[in-house]
Amino acid sequence: MNLRPIGRRAALAGAALLPLAAHAALPDRPVRIVLGFPAGTGPDLLGRLLAEGLREAWPAGILVDNKPGAGGLIAAQEVAKSAPADGTTLLLGEVGQLAMAPSTYARLPYDPGRDFGAVAELASVDFALVVPPGLPVADLAAYATWARAQPALYMGTFGAGSPGHFAAAMLGQAVGVTVEAVHFRSTADAVAALLNGNVQGMFGSIAVVAPHVQAGRMKALAVTGPAHAPQLPGVKTMAELGQASLSISAWFGLVAPAAVPTPLVAEIEAAVLRAMAAPNLMLRLQEAGFRPSAAGRADFAALMRAETGRWAEVVRATGFRAIE
Template sequence: MTITRRAALGAALAAPALTAPAQAQAPGLPDRPVRLVLGFPGGTGPDLVARLLVDGLREALPAGLVVDNRPGAAGALAAQEVARAAPDGTTLLLGDVSQLAMAPATYARLPYDPLRDFAPVGEVAAIDFALVAPASLPTPDLTAWRGWAAGRRPVFLGTFGAGTPGHFAAALLAREWGLAAEAVHFRATGDAMTALLNGEVQGMFGTVALVAPHVRAGRLRALMTTGPARIAVLPEVPAAAEAGLPALSIEAWFALVAPAGTPAPLLAAWEAAVRRAMEAPALRARLAEAGFRPTARGAAPFAAMWREEAQRWAQVVRATGFQALE
């Protein structure tokens, strides 16, 4: 799930490092350099989350902590690498809902098993999606867009790839409203956004971080967000539940996991360090500015949520009739 926002995120990524609480080498953490592997390229929303987290943890790891961007295969390359890494706390994955919860239901031959091959450290942040349409359409709000889309045969809905949250959100919307919708899958975020802005597709579910700048600039109209309630970044836009679409209450979440077999004391040390880093007001403020919700959910509650999400997405995938990718 790529959530690129190049211009706006570029400034955030170039900003000075966060000021983390002063601390020496955190007890129990590795005294060797650590890699935080990420299945997304630089300049994306997940990359911003990773780099803010690294800044917050830097003083706890004097030996070094770096983001290692390994995009490809919808994040599967990065996940597979971490799944096969030594369980010594020096290689971690900042994974997302696609890699950790959706992938088993969307890929027939996944080179890793999320719940088997990873140990939870904790959730870091989450972000809602927004249904957006080109400003050129005569649809100022969700009701108008629904009426307009109902008369289209078909209405084209863009996605950032088959088997992604945006794809399933579009499928659920079409099912809930009985739309004759056709998904148009794009490999590159830029291509999808260009097609949307040009009116080649008439709707798309994109993360708030991606679409909000275009909405503020008047190039897109935000019709609905997918969280349980309205959000500060787009306060005038109704949430899915408010719009009578509770099935569309979905989000992208990002969590830190380690290779399975990592010793429990080491996992506990990482969990404590991440929780402390996430308490920094500057980190939380910058995540919020980009449209993310800082969550800092600990290992145990995250593990429970993770299992529930895996089951939920398996049901969603089956309900949409999606055929697993090779």
């Protein structure tokens, strides 16, 4: 995913310089940020940190409303159908809901491109390819060689149709290995399976797997982000290892119902970018394993379109059957 760092820095800098008068048109009623993840998860933390940063701009109040279930579809559908379109109901969405879902679900109860308007990209999470410590491999090339000698490579995922699932399938195609995806209900369950030796690899978020790697309970063979991960020093990126197609991240962003007037969306965008530029917020996100990647609505809309096309090709190539 091309993060266009120069454009993002410019967007943040511009937002930071906007006058306080720009808040005048913001909603004067409590704002609800809906997200399709349970309380206590990484995305929940992202939503609460953002809400905290926006409290000065929105003195009427901000509520983070957790609506988990159905891979985030419940939350997305609720926001897509919400009324009135006055900017008081927003969705903190992610790549699955906003770019993968049109290809992975046969009957999607909303259309990301039609029902939502981009407000701002917020942050990304990168992954690491990890394997059990007892596996006789030291790098990605050795792992591929070892896997080709097996009947199949059993890889854990944190759900069918998730980024970890598609990354595993893409790895199999890239190195010529038959991958059998073993789906678990959560990232924690997939991690436990790897620690117990019940699967032979997985793509896990760096924040989750890094402590296990550091303790010697896992081996990290590669990271999927655009740069080395500070938590995993010495681990190369997929691009450095000749597997640029496996350079993937799970991104998060704020969207509004499509009917919200453009001038109001622009005011919300400015407030969000200003909040995301706060050094303390950025530091707390980094400590939680996020890579702050704030960008305005034009860039975020372009990212959503590009990623929707990219994941449609991945879904077709992997042969994943659309979920009913």
